[in-house]
Amino acid sequence: MWHMLTLVGKDQACIVAEVTRVLYEQGADLGEASMIRLGGNFTIMLMVNFNGDAERLKVILTPTTKQYQLTMHIDKFDGKLHDHMQADVQICIYGADRSGIVASATDALSAAGLYVLELRTDVAGSSDQPVFIMEIEGYASKGIEALKRAVEVLADLEVSVQPLETLIG
Protein backbone atom coordinates (compact mmCIF):
# COMPACT_ATOMS: atom_id res chain seq x y z
CA MET A 1 0.00 0.00 0.00
CA TRP A 2 1.07 3.55 -0.66
CA HIS A 3 2.75 5.73 1.93
CA MET A 4 3.84 9.33 1.60
CA LEU A 5 7.33 9.70 2.97
CA THR A 6 8.59 13.16 3.84
CA LEU A 7 12.23 13.74 4.67
CA VAL A 8 13.87 17.08 5.39
CA GLY A 9 17.43 17.84 6.37
CA LYS A 10 20.53 19.80 5.62
CA ASP A 11 21.60 19.19 2.05
CA GLN A 12 24.36 16.59 1.80
CA ALA A 13 25.74 14.39 -0.92
CA CYS A 14 24.12 10.98 -1.41
CA ILE A 15 20.86 11.50 0.53
CA VAL A 16 18.69 10.41 -2.39
CA ALA A 17 20.90 7.48 -3.33
CA GLU A 18 21.02 6.25 0.27
CA VAL A 19 17.30 6.58 1.01
CA THR A 20 16.27 4.93 -2.25
CA ARG A 21 18.83 2.13 -1.84
CA VAL A 22 17.41 1.21 1.56
CA LEU A 23 13.85 1.25 0.21
CA TYR A 24 14.85 -0.85 -2.79
CA GLU A 25 16.56 -3.43 -0.60
CA GLN A 26 13.39 -3.74 1.48
CA GLY A 27 11.29 -4.40 -1.60
CA ALA A 28 9.51 -1.04 -1.63
CA ASP A 29 8.42 0.49 -4.95
CA LEU A 30 8.74 4.20 -5.59
CA GLY A 31 6.04 6.27 -7.28
CA GLU A 32 5.87 9.97 -7.90
CA ALA A 33 8.33 12.19 -6.09
CA SER A 34 9.23 15.79 -5.57
CA MET A 35 12.74 16.43 -4.33
CA ILE A 36 14.01 19.96 -4.11
CA ARG A 37 16.49 22.10 -2.25
CA LEU A 38 14.73 24.82 -0.27
CA GLY A 39 16.74 27.32 1.73
CA GLY A 40 19.79 25.10 1.94
CA ASN A 41 17.77 22.11 3.09
CA PHE A 42 16.97 19.12 1.00
CA THR A 43 13.32 18.10 0.97
CA ILE A 44 11.93 14.83 -0.26
CA MET A 45 8.29 13.91 -0.73
CA LEU A 46 8.09 10.44 -2.09
CA MET A 47 5.30 7.96 -2.80
CA VAL A 48 6.45 4.59 -1.48
CA ASN A 49 4.53 1.39 -2.12
CA PHE A 50 5.43 -0.86 0.77
CA ASN A 51 4.11 -4.17 1.94
CA GLY A 52 3.90 -3.24 5.60
CA ASP A 53 2.73 -0.47 7.87
CA ALA A 54 4.13 2.99 8.46
CA GLU A 55 5.80 1.89 11.70
CA ARG A 56 7.78 -0.80 9.94
CA LEU A 57 8.82 1.65 7.23
CA LYS A 58 10.01 4.04 9.93
CA VAL A 59 12.14 1.35 11.55
CA ILE A 60 13.74 0.51 8.22
CA LEU A 61 14.63 4.11 7.46
CA THR A 62 15.73 5.19 10.94
CA PRO A 63 19.45 4.29 10.57
CA THR A 64 19.60 6.46 7.44
CA THR A 65 17.66 9.37 8.90
CA LYS A 66 19.94 9.30 11.96
CA GLN A 67 23.08 9.22 9.84
CA TYR A 68 21.97 12.17 7.71
CA GLN A 69 20.04 13.96 10.49
CA LEU A 70 16.81 13.99 8.55
CA THR A 71 13.40 14.60 10.03
CA MET A 72 10.97 11.98 8.83
CA HIS A 73 7.22 11.84 8.49
CA ILE A 74 5.22 8.95 7.06
CA ASP A 75 1.51 8.76 6.22
CA LYS A 76 -0.40 5.86 4.79
CA PHE A 77 -2.67 7.29 2.11
CA ASP A 78 -5.24 6.33 -0.49
CA GLY A 79 -3.39 7.78 -3.46
CA LYS A 80 -2.55 6.01 -6.64
CA LEU A 81 -0.44 6.38 -9.74
CA HIS A 82 -1.81 7.53 -13.11
CA ASP A 83 -4.10 10.02 -11.42
CA HIS A 84 -2.81 13.22 -13.00
CA MET A 85 -5.00 16.20 -13.64
CA GLN A 86 -3.98 18.08 -16.76
CA ALA A 87 -2.84 21.66 -16.21
CA ASP A 88 -4.34 24.20 -18.61
CA VAL A 89 -3.12 27.47 -17.13
CA GLN A 90 0.12 28.97 -15.93
CA ILE A 91 0.17 31.95 -13.61
CA CYS A 92 3.28 33.97 -12.84
CA ILE A 93 3.26 36.65 -10.19
CA TYR A 94 6.18 38.82 -9.17
CA GLY A 95 6.90 42.08 -7.45
CA ALA A 96 8.57 43.73 -4.49
CA ASP A 97 8.23 41.28 -1.63
CA ARG A 98 5.62 42.00 1.01
CA SER A 99 3.78 39.79 3.42
CA GLY A 100 0.60 38.09 2.35
CA ILE A 101 1.19 37.71 -1.40
CA VAL A 102 0.65 33.95 -1.52
CA ALA A 103 -2.40 34.14 0.71
CA SER A 104 -4.13 36.90 -1.21
CA ALA A 105 -3.22 35.50 -4.63
CA THR A 106 -4.27 31.93 -3.96
CA ASP A 107 -7.41 33.07 -2.18
CA ALA A 108 -8.50 35.12 -5.19
CA LEU A 109 -7.52 32.40 -7.65
CA SER A 110 -9.18 29.52 -5.88
CA ALA A 111 -12.40 31.52 -5.56
CA ALA A 112 -12.20 31.94 -9.35
CA GLY A 113 -11.97 28.17 -9.88
CA LEU A 114 -8.24 27.44 -9.89
CA TYR A 115 -6.99 24.03 -8.81
CA VAL A 116 -3.30 24.38 -7.99
CA LEU A 117 -1.33 21.44 -9.37
CA GLU A 118 2.12 22.84 -8.79
CA LEU A 119 3.26 25.97 -7.04
CA ARG A 120 6.78 27.28 -6.69
CA THR A 121 7.86 30.45 -4.98
CA ASP A 122 11.20 32.10 -4.59
CA VAL A 123 12.50 35.27 -3.03
CA ALA A 124 15.10 36.60 -5.42
CA GLY A 125 16.79 39.99 -5.54
CA SER A 126 18.86 40.99 -2.51
CA SER A 127 18.15 41.22 1.21
CA ASP A 128 17.67 45.01 0.82
CA GLN A 129 15.35 44.64 -2.13
CA PRO A 130 13.75 41.23 -2.07
CA VAL A 131 11.72 40.26 -5.12
CA PHE A 132 8.97 37.74 -4.72
CA ILE A 133 8.31 35.35 -7.62
CA MET A 134 5.58 32.71 -7.79
CA GLU A 135 4.81 30.29 -10.59
CA ILE A 136 1.65 28.22 -10.54
CA GLU A 137 0.49 25.52 -12.90
CA GLY A 138 -3.11 24.62 -12.47
CA TYR A 139 -6.48 23.74 -13.87
CA ALA A 140 -8.92 26.59 -14.50
CA SER A 141 -12.25 24.95 -13.67
CA LYS A 142 -14.18 28.15 -14.41
CA GLY A 143 -12.08 29.21 -17.38
CA ILE A 144 -9.09 31.47 -17.76
CA GLU A 145 -11.02 34.74 -18.05
CA ALA A 146 -12.32 34.24 -14.51
CA LEU A 147 -8.73 33.93 -13.27
CA LYS A 148 -7.66 37.06 -15.15
CA ARG A 149 -10.43 39.03 -13.47
CA ALA A 150 -9.57 37.56 -10.09
CA VAL A 151 -5.93 38.69 -10.15
CA GLU A 152 -6.91 42.31 -10.75
CA VAL A 153 -6.95 42.71 -6.94
CA LEU A 154 -3.15 42.21 -6.92
CA ALA A 155 -2.57 45.71 -8.26
CA ASP A 156 0.93 46.14 -6.81
CA LEU A 157 2.26 43.00 -8.53
CA GLU A 158 3.03 41.92 -12.07
CA VAL A 159 0.73 39.08 -12.99
CA SER A 160 0.47 36.98 -16.11
CA VAL A 161 -2.19 34.34 -16.71
CA GLN A 162 -1.41 32.21 -19.77
CA PRO A 163 -3.23 29.24 -21.20
CA LEU A 164 -1.13 26.07 -21.25
CA GLU A 165 -1.68 24.21 -24.46
CA THR A 166 -0.71 20.56 -24.59
CA LEU A 167 -0.18 18.67 -27.81
CA ILE A 168 -1.12 14.99 -27.82
CA GLY A 169 0.14 13.24 -30.92
Next chain:
Amino acid sequence: MPALSILTYPDPLLKQPSEEVFEFGAALRIFTEELEEAMRAGPGGVGIAAPQVGKHLRVIIIDAPEKNNTPTHGKQILINPIITKWKGMIKGREGCLSVPDYIGSVIRAQVIDIRAQDLEAKSIELKMQGYEARIVQHEIDHLDGMLFLDRLVSRHHDLKKRK
Protein backbone atom coordinates in the same frame (compact mmCIF):
# COMPACT_ATOMS: atom_id res chain seq x y z
CA MET B 1 -13.05 -0.47 -31.65
CA PRO B 2 -10.69 0.99 -34.25
CA ALA B 3 -9.07 -1.51 -36.63
CA LEU B 4 -5.60 -0.45 -35.52
CA SER B 5 -4.44 -0.11 -31.95
CA ILE B 6 -1.77 2.30 -30.77
CA LEU B 7 1.54 0.90 -29.57
CA THR B 8 2.83 2.28 -26.33
CA TYR B 9 6.34 2.73 -25.03
CA PRO B 10 8.47 0.62 -24.29
CA ASP B 11 7.42 -1.23 -27.44
CA PRO B 12 10.69 -1.37 -29.44
CA LEU B 13 8.77 -0.80 -32.70
CA LEU B 14 8.39 2.85 -31.68
CA LYS B 15 12.15 3.30 -31.84
CA GLN B 16 12.46 1.85 -35.34
CA PRO B 17 12.77 4.29 -38.29
CA SER B 18 10.14 4.16 -41.04
CA GLU B 19 10.59 3.59 -44.79
CA GLU B 20 9.73 5.92 -47.62
CA VAL B 21 6.40 5.20 -49.34
CA PHE B 22 6.61 4.28 -53.06
CA GLU B 23 3.28 2.54 -53.56
CA PHE B 24 0.31 4.86 -53.75
CA GLY B 25 -3.08 3.27 -54.19
CA ALA B 26 -6.11 1.77 -52.54
CA ALA B 27 -4.15 -0.05 -49.81
CA LEU B 28 -2.46 3.18 -48.72
CA ARG B 29 -5.77 5.04 -48.71
CA ILE B 30 -7.44 2.39 -46.56
CA PHE B 31 -4.49 2.40 -44.19
CA THR B 32 -4.68 6.17 -43.72
CA GLU B 33 -8.40 5.91 -42.98
CA GLU B 34 -7.68 3.36 -40.27
CA LEU B 35 -4.78 5.44 -38.98
CA GLU B 36 -7.03 8.48 -38.65
CA GLU B 37 -9.59 6.39 -36.81
CA ALA B 38 -6.89 5.34 -34.33
CA MET B 39 -5.90 9.00 -33.84
CA ARG B 40 -9.48 10.04 -33.13
CA ALA B 41 -10.15 7.10 -30.79
CA GLY B 42 -7.99 8.51 -27.98
CA PRO B 43 -8.79 11.72 -26.12
CA GLY B 44 -7.40 14.87 -27.66
CA GLY B 45 -5.20 13.37 -30.38
CA VAL B 46 -4.22 16.02 -32.96
CA GLY B 47 -1.71 13.94 -34.88
CA ILE B 48 -0.49 10.41 -35.46
CA ALA B 49 2.33 8.69 -37.30
CA ALA B 50 2.17 5.27 -38.97
CA PRO B 51 4.80 3.62 -36.73
CA GLN B 52 2.52 4.32 -33.74
CA VAL B 53 0.33 1.51 -35.04
CA GLY B 54 3.32 -0.64 -35.94
CA LYS B 55 3.45 0.19 -39.66
CA HIS B 56 6.88 1.55 -40.59
CA LEU B 57 5.89 3.81 -43.47
CA ARG B 58 6.57 7.54 -43.68
CA VAL B 59 2.94 8.56 -43.25
CA ILE B 60 1.54 11.09 -40.78
CA ILE B 61 -1.87 12.60 -40.21
CA ILE B 62 -2.35 15.91 -38.46
CA ASP B 63 -5.40 17.94 -37.59
CA ALA B 64 -4.56 21.17 -35.79
CA PRO B 65 -7.53 23.05 -34.37
CA GLU B 66 -7.60 26.74 -35.18
CA LYS B 67 -6.71 28.74 -32.06
CA ASN B 68 -6.03 32.38 -31.21
CA ASN B 69 -6.56 33.48 -34.83
CA THR B 70 -3.61 31.39 -36.02
CA PRO B 71 -4.76 29.76 -39.24
CA THR B 72 -4.11 26.05 -39.74
CA HIS B 73 -4.47 23.66 -42.65
CA GLY B 74 -7.01 21.41 -40.93
CA LYS B 75 -6.73 17.70 -41.54
CA GLN B 76 -3.69 16.76 -43.61
CA ILE B 77 -2.53 13.33 -44.69
CA LEU B 78 1.17 13.73 -45.39
CA ILE B 79 3.18 11.02 -47.14
CA ASN B 80 6.98 11.18 -47.05
CA PRO B 81 6.99 14.55 -45.26
CA ILE B 82 10.23 16.48 -44.91
CA ILE B 83 10.95 19.81 -43.30
CA THR B 84 12.76 22.08 -45.75
CA LYS B 85 13.03 25.22 -43.59
CA TRP B 86 13.02 26.04 -39.87
CA LYS B 87 12.68 29.38 -38.12
CA GLY B 88 12.59 30.36 -34.46
CA MET B 89 12.44 28.19 -31.38
CA ILE B 90 9.71 27.89 -28.82
CA LYS B 91 9.06 25.69 -25.83
CA GLY B 92 5.73 23.91 -25.51
CA ARG B 93 4.04 21.08 -23.69
CA GLU B 94 3.69 17.72 -25.37
CA GLY B 95 2.22 14.37 -24.62
CA CYS B 96 1.95 11.36 -26.88
CA LEU B 97 -0.66 8.74 -27.68
CA SER B 98 2.19 6.23 -27.30
CA VAL B 99 3.32 7.55 -23.89
CA PRO B 100 0.16 7.75 -21.77
CA ASP B 101 0.03 9.80 -18.58
CA TYR B 102 3.07 12.00 -19.11
CA ILE B 103 3.40 15.61 -20.25
CA GLY B 104 6.74 17.26 -20.82
CA SER B 105 8.28 20.38 -22.33
CA VAL B 106 9.98 20.27 -25.70
CA ILE B 107 11.63 22.98 -27.82
CA ARG B 108 10.51 23.06 -31.46
CA ALA B 109 10.92 25.35 -34.45
CA GLN B 110 8.24 28.03 -34.56
CA VAL B 111 7.76 28.25 -38.32
CA ILE B 112 8.50 25.46 -40.78
CA ASP B 113 8.18 24.79 -44.48
CA ILE B 114 7.35 21.23 -45.34
CA ARG B 115 7.25 19.20 -48.49
CA ALA B 116 5.26 15.98 -48.72
CA GLN B 117 3.09 13.96 -51.05
CA ASP B 118 -0.65 13.47 -50.92
CA LEU B 119 -2.50 10.18 -51.42
CA GLU B 120 -2.21 10.60 -55.21
CA ALA B 121 1.57 11.00 -54.93
CA LYS B 122 1.25 14.65 -55.89
CA SER B 123 3.87 16.89 -54.30
CA ILE B 124 2.58 19.47 -51.81
CA GLU B 125 4.31 22.30 -50.01
CA LEU B 126 2.96 23.93 -46.86
CA LYS B 127 4.07 26.62 -44.46
CA MET B 128 3.13 26.00 -40.85
CA GLN B 129 3.55 27.82 -37.58
CA GLY B 130 3.06 27.44 -33.86
CA TYR B 131 0.95 24.57 -32.67
CA GLU B 132 0.50 23.04 -36.13
CA ALA B 133 4.25 23.18 -36.81
CA ARG B 134 4.84 21.53 -33.44
CA ILE B 135 2.51 18.64 -34.32
CA VAL B 136 4.30 18.00 -37.61
CA GLN B 137 7.70 17.99 -35.88
CA HIS B 138 6.40 15.59 -33.21
CA GLU B 139 5.01 13.22 -35.86
CA ILE B 140 8.08 13.33 -38.13
CA ASP B 141 10.13 12.42 -35.05
CA HIS B 142 8.04 9.24 -34.82
CA LEU B 143 9.04 8.41 -38.42
CA ASP B 144 12.66 8.64 -37.30
CA GLY B 145 12.12 6.46 -34.23
CA MET B 146 12.21 9.42 -31.82
CA LEU B 147 9.81 10.18 -28.98
CA PHE B 148 9.22 13.53 -27.29
CA LEU B 149 10.84 11.93 -24.24
CA ASP B 150 14.12 12.09 -26.18
CA ARG B 151 13.82 15.88 -26.37
CA LEU B 152 12.59 16.87 -22.89
CA VAL B 153 13.80 20.15 -21.43
CA SER B 154 13.15 21.67 -18.02
CA ARG B 155 9.58 22.80 -17.49
CA HIS B 156 10.74 25.54 -15.18
CA HIS B 157 13.29 27.52 -17.15
CA ASP B 158 12.20 29.00 -20.40
CA LEU B 159 14.20 30.22 -23.34
CA LYS B 160 14.05 33.85 -22.27
CA LYS B 161 15.65 33.26 -18.90
CA ARG B 162 18.46 31.27 -20.47
CA LYS B 163 19.74 34.17 -22.58
